[in-house]
Amino acid sequence: MDERAEMAEELPGSGSLDRRAELSEFLRTRRARLKPEDVGLPDFGRHRRVPGLRREELAQLAGVSVAYYTRLEQGNGRNVSSEVLDAIARALRLTDAEHAHLTHLARPKQRKKKATARTEQVRGTVRQLVDSIEVPAYISGRHADILAWNRMAAAVFGDWSELPVQERNWARLVFLRPEYRELFVPWEQKAYDVVSSLRMSAGCHPDDPRLSALIGELSVKSEEFRRLWATHDVKEKSHGVKQLRHPLVGELTLNFESFPLSDGSEQVLVTYHADPGSPSAEALRLLASWGADATRAGESARP
CATH class of the missing domain: 1.10.260.40 (lambda repressor-like DNA-binding domains)
Structure with missing residues (x-):
């Protein structure tokens, strides 16, 4: 062995x-x-x-x-x-x-074990809400899955629709995909946030087989994940500032806010916005004007 x-x-x-x-x-x-x-x-x-x-x-x-x-x-x-x-x-x-x-x-x-094993679904009206938001926005689930997103989120973070469903997961993206090491500045802070949030979820759902399998997979494939997981640090999704290095528009400084949905699903709406009049606001405006073409160009520009 x-x-x-x-x-x-x-x-x-x-x-x-x-x-x-x-x-x-x-x-x-x-x-x-x-x-x-x-x-x-x-x-x-x-x-x-x-x-x-x-x-x-x-x-x-x-x-x-x-x-x-x-x-x-x-x-x-x-x-x-x-x-x-x-x-x-x-x-x-x-x-x-x-x-x-x-x-x-x-x-x-x-809790009923069968309930924790079900695939998470996003309500149709929530999807409509995400689509109507003019800044980058997405819905995250308790497994760190990216369940729904709008066009601006795709322009900033990459076109997740091109990935298999199981790969649309923040933990897998951050630890297993090199392009996300380039996107987040510093990458270590994003990695810490993802692991701390995932451990918080694991404490609430220790019998969730999908969550346990995800943790096991990342523990085997990523030494950095193992090191952060061993700290036992926990953190809830909240708010703050993220620094990004976008392949098309360069440095971005974005404020993020997290809004837990009130329907008992444990899903969270996350939005990103720039300070009005800032270079990052102008960069987001450019990405919005380029639309879907910016997303495709961004994917080809990434290493």
């Missing part, structure tokens, strides 16, 4: 993620990143054998027994209360996204 085959056996596959192992590693990595001085505890310097806080210290800060916290960090979150999770989240200085992730891992909601 070759090295990649051996690695595949150790990574998530077509089944489900080990929720207990995920809980254990998440708590351990969050504890390891905190220094005693961060939480007002004395630091004994070279006498400290572990990185970050000790379990005893974290338990003390959270107001729980060491034995109780140890069981939780070993992946046994059975019957843990919301109050205890809140206390541990405060002690670990968790972000809102990390707090939600901890809750999903420790107190998972009961």
Whole structure:
């Protein structure tokens, strides 16, 4: 058996993620990143054998027994209360996204497995909305799939209609397609955002076979994905600024906003726009005027 085959056996596959192992590693990595001085505890310097806080210290800060916290960090979150999770989240200085992730891992909601395996569909009216938006816009699903997009999104990011359906996925594009390394500046930030969002989704859906298979595939094919996945960092889609290097119009600085749909689908509408009067706004205007021809030219211009 070759090295990649051996690695595949150790990574998530077509089944489900080990929720207990995920809980254990998440708590351990969050504890390891905190220094005693961060939480007002004395630091004994070279006498400290572990990185970050000790379990005893974290338990003390959270107001729980060491034995109780140890069981939780070993992946046994059975019957843990919301109050205890809140206390541990405060002690670990968790972000809102990390707090939600901890809750999903420790107190998972009961879901029907068949429901998580279904192919995601975008409502017709949502597709019409995306088409009517004049700035780059697309719908992303919980597997990081790109489910629907408008003409401007194709002009900026590439014509996804030319890809097989399974390849219309941000994680596969960012980690497995060289042209996307050139598109995002810096690429590392986009990679981190994709992995952090994907792990957030995995915490909500540990029994989703498609999601587990995607994680397993990328873990085998991309060393960079494995490294980022091992950090256990989580992040929700929100807003910010992206720097792009477009093959036709050059540097773009675009603001992005994420709008979760309110229909329970867990799909997100993502839009990009430039500051009014900026060079990036003019570049988007040029791409819009070129239309479909710009998309085709952009694809041929990419390495």
